[in-house]
Amino acid sequence: MTVNPKKLRPYDQPPKRRRTLIPDGPDSAATGFFIAAALWLAVAAGLGAMAIGMRLISVEFSFPLLFGFSFEFDQRRVEYAFVNATVFGWLTNAGFAAVAFMTPRLLGRRMAMEKLLMLGLLAWNMALAGGIASLYVFDLGPNAPLSALPWLIDGGLATGALIVTAGFLVTAVASLRTGYVSLWFAAVALLSLAGLTGLNALIGLLDLFLNLGELPVALASVFVERAISVLWLLGVAYAVLHYVVPRASGQPLASAGIGMLSFVTWLLLAPLAGLGTLLDQSVPFAITSLGNVTTMLLLVPAALTVINLVQTMQGRWTLLFGSGAVPFAAISLAFLLGASLLDAIGSLRSVRLLIDGTDWERGAFLWAAYGAFTFAAFALAEHALPRILRRAWGGGVLSGAQLWLAFGGATVAGLALMGGGMAEGSLLAQGTAPDAVGEQLLIYRATAFLGFGMVALAGLAFVVNLFLMYTSGDPVEYTVPASGSTSATAAAGH
Amino acid sequence: MTVHTPIETRSGGLPPWAIGLTVFVFLVGGVYLLSNLVGENPAFAIPGVSSSPASSGEPDPAVGEALVSQGGCASCHGPELSGSGQFPSLLGVNDGPVSENLQELGTAHPDEWIAIWIDGTTPETEGLDRGGMPAFGDQFSPEQIDSIVAYLKSL
Numbered sequence: 001m002t003v004n005p006k007k008l009r010p011y012d013q014p015p016k017r018r019r020t021l022i023p024d025g026p027d028s029a030a031t032g033f034f035i036a037a038a039l040w041l042a043v044a045a046g047l048g049a050m051a052i053g054m055r056l057i058s059v060e061f062s063f064p065l066l067f068g069f070s071f072e073f074d075q076r077r078v079e080y081a082f083v084n085a086t087v088f089g090w091l092t093n094a095g096f097a098a099v100a101f102m103t104p105r106l107l108g109r110r111m112a113m114e115k116l117l118m119l120g121l122l123a124w125n126m127a128l129a130g131g132i133a134s135l136y137v138f139d140l141g142p143n144a145p146l147s148a149l150p151w152l153i154d155g156g157l158a159t160g161a162l163i164v165t166a167g168f169l170v171t172a173v174a175s176l177r178t179g180y181v182s183l184w185f186a187a188v189a190l191l192s193l194a195g196l197t198g199l200n201a202l203i204g205l206l207d208l209f210l211n212l213g214e215l216p217v218a219l220a221s222v223f224v225e226r227a228i229s230v231l232w233l234l235g236v237a238y239a240v241l242h243y244v245v246p247r248a249s250g251q252p253l254a255s256a257g258i259g260m261l262s263f264v265t266w267l268l269l270a271p272l273a274g275l276g277t278l279l280d281q282s283v284p285f286a287i288t289s290l291g292n293v294t295t296m297l298l299l300v301p302a303a304l305t306v307i308n309l310v311q312t313m314q315g316r317w318t319l320l321f322g323s324g325a326v327p328f329a330a331i332s333l334a335f336l337l338g339a340s341l342l343d344a345i346g347s348l349r350s351v352r353l354l355i356d357g358t359d360w361e362r363g364a365f366l367w368a369a370y371g372a373f374t375f376a377a378f379a380l381a382e383h384a385l386p387r388i389l390r391r392a393w394g395g396g397v398l399s400g401a402q403l404w405l406a407f408g409g410a411t412v413a414g415l416a417l418m419g420g421g422m423a424e425g426s427l428l429a430q431g432t433a434p435d436a437v438g439e440q441l442l443i444y445r446a447t448a449f450l451g452f453g454m455v456a457l458a459g460l461a462f463v464v465n466l467f468l469m470y471t472s473g474d475p476v477e478y479t480v481p482a483s484g485s486t487s488a489t490a491a492a493g494h
Numbered sequence: 495m496t497v498h499t500p501i502e503t504r505s506g507g508l509p510p511w512a513i514g515l516t517v518f519v520f521l522v523g524g525v526y527l528l529s530n531l532v533g534e535n536p537a538f539a540i541p542g543v544s545s546s547p548a549s550s551g552e553p554d555p556a557v558g559e560a561l562v563s564q565g566g567c568a569s570c571h572g573p574e575l576s577g578s579g580q581f582p583s584l585l586g587v588n589d590g591p592v593s594e595n596l597q598e599l600g601t602a603h604p605d606e607w608i609a610i611w612i613d614g615t616t617p618e619t620e621g622l623d624r625g626g627m628p629a630f631g632d633q634f635s636p637e638q639i640d641s642i643v644a645y646l647k648s649l
Contacts, residue, residue, distance in 0.1 A: 144541060214540055258509065258512050281537055285533040304516070349530070
């Protein structure tokens with residue numbers, strides 16, 4: 001007998017569950033992190049366009065605030081805000097979302113401490129928002145962008161990272177030994193992020209009380225910045241790509257052995273790559289050489305991963321030209337190889353002396369952050385969002401716009417900045433006056449500005465896509481991780 | 495329903511080519527490292543303090559040569575900088591100024607007179623007839639002028 005729900009009286013209906021203040025349903029943390037990531041992408045895109053634009057037209061102003069502080073607006077501060085919004089805002093929230101999405105699906109159990117993860121989300125993003133605002137108020141000192149936040153803010157970030165790491169480890173640690181390679185990458189990446197943000201806070205605190213001096217702080221900050229890039233961002237990108245490509249192409253991973261070899265080589269090399277940034281007379285030459293060589297050798301895990309995942313896609317090439325996660329993943333792999341190659345070239349001493357501190361570094365950052373890492377995050381979003389929001393979503397015009405605008409924009413902006421960096425390095429080596437160098441670089445920077453504008457439009461397309469998917473997508477049932485720790489049969493499509 | 499979809503793998507083993515590629519690249523890296531164990535790093539460019547990390551801060555004649563070319567010195571002093579018309583030769587500046595109007599400056603500042611003259615914006619050169627020579631202090635930094643001097647002294 002079928003029951004017409006409209007005829008049911010209130011006491012016939014099961015009591016409705018009240019929504020809790022902090023959501024703790026399945027995938028609630030992944031949803032929260034994805035939404036935060038999308039918002040930060042919009043912020044980062046705006047700051048990035050402004051940072052590149054300010055290399056064309058210099059704008060500086062300041063006005064007084066309360067308690068003797070003043071708001072300082074200049075090129076360096078905007079650039080630092082852009083890098084922080086990109087790395088800690090967009091890419092790190094997307095990385096946390098990836099961990100919260102993949103782990104339950106690979107292990108067959110819900111993410112532990114889902115409610116606490118929401119607090120981690122809150123701690124991380126509140127600290128970051130405060131930190132980016134503080135960049136316009138406090139002295140940046142000798143720090144590199146990712147270490148320029150005040151130590152208290154770094155403490156907040158470390159707390160957020162620790163909570164997510166704890167949630168992951170409680171869920172996965174018992175199964176790690178036999179777990180899929182994505183979990184290995186994620187474990188090391190998360191532990192590294194928690195450790196490095198903690199180290200940032202510790203350095204800031206020690207400098208406050210012991211006055212460590214400009215050079216040691218500057219050297220520590222560039223080391224931490226590089227380590228965050230190669231351990232956290234690169235690690236989580238490897239984890240995501242090893243997860244998404246087999247899932248989205250519907251084929252088994254070509255080789256578990258190559259996957260593990262990629263992981264082992266990355267684990268051996270990545271912690272040492274930061275040593276290459278310590279280019280100072282006080283640091284032994286052999287130490288920086290070791291850092292340079294390990295940076296070059298990071299091409300090995302990148303090449304192995306690309307080969308393994310391309311072999312995984314074999315026979316499903318038509319997916320590359322359709323909608324969905326595969327084209328995003330393929331572009332991410334191409335940028336991953338390209339960015340690793342650029343890092344390797346940039347770590348050659350003769351090249352390094354020419355390009356250090358020039359626009360080349362900004363171009364290489366754009367290729368890595370908005371090429372390799374952003375496309376990995378987009379690929380996961382294409383795969384995960386319909387499953388998290390339980391909406392049927394087939395890509396469409398916005399996904400296409402997101403794909404091609406981001407691809408074209410990141411390529412053009414990165415190439416323009418790297419070309420400009422080489423020109424800048426050559427001109428400076430010839431002793432050209434800084435003003436004259438700036439004039440020569442105008443065309444490169446204008447091109448980069450246009451390219452990054454395309455990336456910003458792609459970010460906008462991503463946010464609108466996410467909104468439309470939730471409001472207009474037809475509801476569809478996907479299996480979700482349930483409570484308990486027993487595994488059940490496979491659910492197709494996950 | 496619990497989701498548990500381990501990703502299947504086609505092959506669990508490690509292909510020989512992957513091992514070979516890894517070992518080969520690591521060997522190349524090792525050789526490169528061994529050939530780069532001895533040397534000296536440049537001074538670190540602290541963010542917000544130094545804007546030109548490629549420059550070591552020491553006067554560099556090679557940089558000076560490029561600046562002389564960029565500054566268009568040859569257009570007045572001749573292609574070989576050996577003088578042209580009313581403009582004196584820049585060869586032999588080590589021996590002191592040849593122009594009458596620079597004798598006093600050369601005597602008062604025997605080591606720095608060339609840099610002061612090229613700069614042309616400091617009080618020492620006030621009232622001196624520059625004879626058409628531009629003041630380069632607005633165009634070049636003091637370090638760059640030092641590099642120009644190092645180059646001229648090397649001629």
